[in-house]
Amino acid sequence: MRLLHQSEAEAKKLALVASRTENIVIITDPQGRIEWVNDAFTRVTEYTLQEVHGATPGSFLRGPETDQETVPYMRERLSKGEGFEVEVINYSKSGRKYWVQIKVQPIYEISGELTGFTAIESDVTERKRAEEELHLRDRAMGAAAEGIVISDPNQPDNPLVYVNDGFERLTGYSRQEILGRNCRFLQGRGTDPAALEHIRECIRERRECLVELLNYRKDGTPFWNRLSIAPLRDAKGRLTHFVGVQSDITARKLAEERLAAANAEILASNNRMKRELEAAAIVQQSLLPTLLPRMEGVEFAWLFKPSAELAGDQLNVMQLDDAQVALYLLDVSGHGVASSLMAVAANLLLSRKVDSPSPESDEPLGGPVPTVTSPADTAMLLNQQFPREKTAGQYLTLVFGMLNVKSGEFRYVAAGHPGPVVVRKDAPPSALEAPTALPIGLFPASYEERSVQLCRGDRIYLYTDGITEAMNASGDEFGVPRLLFQLSELQVLPLDQTLNALMESLEEWRCHECLRDDVSLVALEWKK
Numbered sequence: 001m002r003l004l005h006q007s008e009a010e011a012k013k014l015a016l017v018a019s020r021t022e023n024i025v026i027i028t029d030p031q032g033r034i035e036w037v038n039d040a041f042t043r044v045t046e047y048t049l050q051e052v053h054g055a056t057p058g059s060f061l062r063g064p065e066t067d068q069e070t071v072p073y074m075r076e077r078l079s080k081g082e083g084f085e086v087e088v089i090n091y092s093k094s095g096r097k098y099w100v101q102i103k104v105q106p107i108y109e110i111s112g113e114l115t116g117f118t119a120i121e122s123d124v125t126e127r128k129r130a131e132e133e134l135h136l137r138d139r140a141m142g143a144a145a146e147g148i149v150i151s152d153p154n155q156p157d158n159p160l161v162y163v164n165d166g167f168e169r170l171t172g173y174s175r176q177e178i179l180g181r182n183c184r185f186l187q188g189r190g191t192d193p194a195a196l197e198h199i200r201e202c203i204r205e206r207r208e209c210l211v212e213l214l215n216y217r218k219d220g221t222p223f224w225n226r227l228s229i230a231p232l233r234d235a236k237g238r239l240t241h242f243v244g245v246q247s248d249i250t251a252r253k254l255a256e257e258r259l260a261a262a263n264a265e266i267l268a269s270n271n272r273m274k275r276e277l278e279a280a281a282i283v284q285q286s287l288l289p290t291l292l293p294r295m296e297g298v299e300f301a302w303l304f305k306p307s308a309e310l311a312g313d314q315l316n317v318m319q320l321d322d323a324q325v326a327l328y329l330l331d332v333s334g335h336g337v338a339s340s341l342m343a344v345a346a347n348l349l350l351s352r353k354v355d356s357p358s359p360e361s362d363e364p365l366g367g368p369v370p371t372v373t374s375p376a377d378t379a380m381l382l383n384q385q386f387p388r389e390k391t392a393g394q395y396l397t398l399v400f401g402m403l404n405v406k407s408g409e410f411r412y413v414a415a416g417h418p419g420p421v422v423v424r425k426d427a428p429p430s431a432l433e434a435p436t437a438l439p440i441g442l443f444p445a446s447y448e449e450r451s452v453q454l455c456r457g458d459r460i461y462l463y464t465d466g467i468t469e470a471m472n473a474s475g476d477e478f479g480v481p482r483l484l485f486q487l488s489e490l491q492v493l494p495l496d497q498t499l500n501a502l503m504e505s506l507e508e509w510r511c512h513e514c515l516r517d518d519v520s521l522v523a524l525e526w527k528k
Contacts, residue, residue, distance in 0.1 A: 022269050024100070024121035027338055030114045032056045032078050035393055036338055044123055046093035057119070063091035074104075081106045081114045087124060099128040101266075107334050110469040110517050115334055116393075122269065127262035134255035147171065147246035149183060150232075153239060157182045158203065161241070170248055172218035183244070186215035190222055199229065206231050206239050212249065224253040287347055293319040295405050297528035300327070301496040303503060305466075305519040312339035312396075313464055313518040314347035320402070326378075327522050328400040329462045330440075331417065342386070342394055346440070349385055350378070350400075375400045375413035379440065379447040383415070386441040395441035399434075399462050408454040408526050413447050415440050418465060421484065423491055425457030429484045454526035459495065461487060466517035467502075470510040478509055495525045 024044055027036040034052050042048050045061065052060065058071060066089050077084040083105040090100050100121045107116045147167030151158045159180045168174060171186060178185065187196065195213040202209035209229040216222050226247040234240050285304070292300040300317050312332035319325050330346050332339040378400050386396070397417035403410050412420055412432070419434025432452055438445040454460070463483070470478045486505050490498045499521050506519065 021273050023273055024119075024123075025337065026057060026119040026121070028056075028117045028119070029393060030081070030116055032117060035116065038337075041121075044092065044098065044121075045090070046096075061090040063089065063095075063097065065089045065097060066091075074102075077104070078117065081108075083117075087128070098123055098125045100124060109333070110465060122266055124262070124266065127259060127266065130255050130259040130262055134252060134259065149244045149246070151183065151242045151244070153203065153206075153242060158242070167246065170217075170223075170246060171215075172221075177218075186225070188214070188216040188220075188222065190214045190216075199227070202229060203242070212253075223248050224250045287344060287351075288315065289317050292317055293325050295319065295325060297526070298325070298403065298405050299495050299525045299527065300325075301499055301521075301523045303499040303519070303521040305503065307466070307516040307518050312343050313466070313520040314343045315462075315520050315522050316347065316351055317522060318351065323406050324402055324404055326400065326402050327462065327524065328398065329417070329464055329520050329522055330396050330398045331464045331466075331518070331520070332396040333394050333439075338394065342396065346382060346386065346396055346398075349382065374449060375402055375411055376447045376449040379413045379415045379437070380445075383438075383440045383445055383447075388442055395439045397439045397465075401460065401462065403454075403460075403524060403526075408528060409451055410454055410460055411449050411451040413437070413449040415445075415447060418463065418468065418480075419450075421461040421463065421487060422452055422454075423459040423461065423487050425455065425491075429488050429491075431480055431484065456526065456528060459487075459491070459498075459523060459525045462522040464518060464520045466519040467506060467521070469517065470506055470519075472509050473511040478506060482509075495523055499523060 021038060022040055024041045025038040026034060026041060028034050033054050033056055034049075037049050037052070047060065058074070062071065070086050070088050074084060074086060074088075083103075085101070085103045087099060087101050089097055091097055101124045102119055102121050104117055104119045106114055107118060108114055147170040148162075148164040149160050149167055150162040152161045159182055160178055161180075163175055163178060171178075173185075191214050195211045198211055199209055208231065210227070212224060212226050214222055215225040226249045228245045228247075230243050231239050232241040232243055285306075288304055289302065292302075302315055302317065304313065304315060306313070312334060313329065315327075315329045317325065317327045328350060330343065330350075332343045332346070379398060382398065388395075395416075398415040399412065399417040399420060400415075401410055401412035401420060410420075412434075414420075414434035415437045416439030417434070419432045421429055421431050423429040433450055435448040435450065437447050452460075468478055468480050468483055472478075483502075486502055487498070490501050493501060502521070503519065510516070
C-alpha cells in the first residue's frame with residue numbers, strides 16, 4: 001500500500017507540471033476547437049476551460065489590433081494540417097491587450113491521420129514593448145539634428161575648429177568653451193578604453209571610424225554616443241580635417257538592455273519548462289517496474305523507449321498471487337503532457353490491487369478496488385473509468401494478459417491493440433488472434449479474451465505499434481512479418497538480450513528524420 005501512495009503522489013506531481021508551467025498550452029481537435037488548456041492559459045486570458053471548450057482560440061482572443069494578415073495565414077496552415085510560428089496581439093476576457101508568440105504543431109497518428117494540434121504560447125508583451133520603443137527612438141533620432149564637429153589634425157592635439165548647434169544641445173557645452181580643444185573632454189570614468197584606442201588608431205591611420213561609447217555632458221550626465229569619424233581631403237588627396245557626427249543613442253541602448261532582459265526571461269522560462277518536462281519524464285518513468293516478479297519456471301523482461309520527454313506508453317508486470325501474474329502494455333493516443341497524464345492515470349488504476357483493510361476502515365485505503373479476475377473484466381473496468389466525455393477525445397489501446405504459472409495457460413485481451421506474439425521453441429513464431437475490440441475511452445464496449453497453452457521454452461511478447469509502424473527512409477513499415485522473423489532469429493539469446501537486440505534492429509531500420517512513436521515491449525519465457 002505504501003507503493004500505491006508513492007505512485008499516486010508521483011502522478012500528482014506530473015499533473016502539477018502541466019498545470020503550473022508559465023507557458024500557455026492549448027490542445028485542440030483537428031478543426032482547431034479547444035479540448036484542453038493549462039492553468040497558464042486561464043491566468044493570461046482570464047478564460048476557463050469550461051468557457052472555451054469546443055471554441056476556436058481566434059473566436060474570442062482576437063481584437064481590433066490583431067493583425068488581419070496573420071489570421072488567414074494561421075487558418076490556412078491549420079486547414080492543411082501544418083504547424084506554424086507567429087506573433088500576434090490577443091485580448092484577454094477583460095479586454096487587456098497582450099502579445100503572444102504562438103508555436104503550433106499538428107498531432108498525427110502513425111497512420112498519418114491528423115488528430116489535433118498543440119499550441120505553446122509565450123507572453124512576449126514586454127519584448128514587443130521594448131521593440132516598439134526601440135523603433136520609436138530610432139525614428140526620433142533620425143529626425144533630430146545630430147552633433148557635428150570638425151577638427152584640424154594639422155594643428156597640435158587635433159583641436160575642434162567647428163561645432164554645430166546640435167553638438168551644443170547634445171553636450172551642454174557652448175562653442176566658446178570647446179573650440180580649440182581636443183574632443184576628449186567628453187570622456188569619463190565609464191568610457192571604454194578599447195573604443196578610445198580604436199579612435200586613436202583610426203586617427204593615426206587617417207581612416208574612417210565608427211564606434212559607440214559612453215560620453216559625459218558638461219553637467220556630468222552620461223550618454224551613449226554613436227560617433228562616426230571621416231577624413232576630409234583636398235583636391236590633391238592631402239588630409240585637411242576630420243569630421244565627426246555624434247548621435248545620442250542612449251534611448252536605444254536602454255531599449256536594447258530591456259530587450260535583452262526580456263529575451264533572457266523568455267529563455268529562462270523555456271528552460272524552466274524544459275526542466276519541468278524532464279522532471280515529469282523522470283516521475284513517469286519511475287512508475288515502470290523496477291523489480292520483476294521472481295516465480296519458479298518463468299522469466300520476465302521489458303523495454304521502454306519514449307519518443308519524447310513525456311511518453312504515452314505505460315507497462316507493468318504484477319504478481320497477483322502464488323499462481324497468477326499479470327502483464328500489460330497501454331498506448332495513449334497522441335504525445336505530450338495530456339497523453340502522459342492519461343497514461344499515468346491508467347497505469348495507476350491497473351496497478352492497484354485490493355490490500356488488507358486497515359483496522360479503522362471497512363474498505364481498503366483509497367476506496368474499494370475490484371480484484372483482477374480476468375483480462376476481459378480488466379479491460380471493461382478500464383473503459384468504464386475513462387469515458388469519452390472525460391478524456392477530451394483521447395483514448396488508449398491495451399493488451400492485457402494473465403499467466404497461470406502452475407499450468408502455463410496464458411489468457412489475454414486486446415482493446416484496439418495488436419495481439420501478443422508467441423514464439424514456440426520448436427515452431428515458427430506467430431501473432432496470436434486478437435478479437436476486434438474498441439480502444440479504451442471511446443464508447444461502452446464488451447471485450448472478449450483468448451487463451452494459449454505454453455510449453456517449455458515458449459515465449460510471449462507484448463508490443464506497441466511503435467515497432468511495427470516504424471518507417472525507413474523509403475516509407476516502408478517494419479511490419480509484423482519482420483518482427484516475427486527477428487524474434488525467431490533472436491530466440492537463441494536470453495530473454496532480456498532479445499529485447500535489446502530487437503531494438504538495435506529497429507534503430508537500424510527506421511528513418512531518424514521520420515515521425516516517431518514510443519516503443520515498448522514486455523516479454524515472458526515459460527521454462528517448466
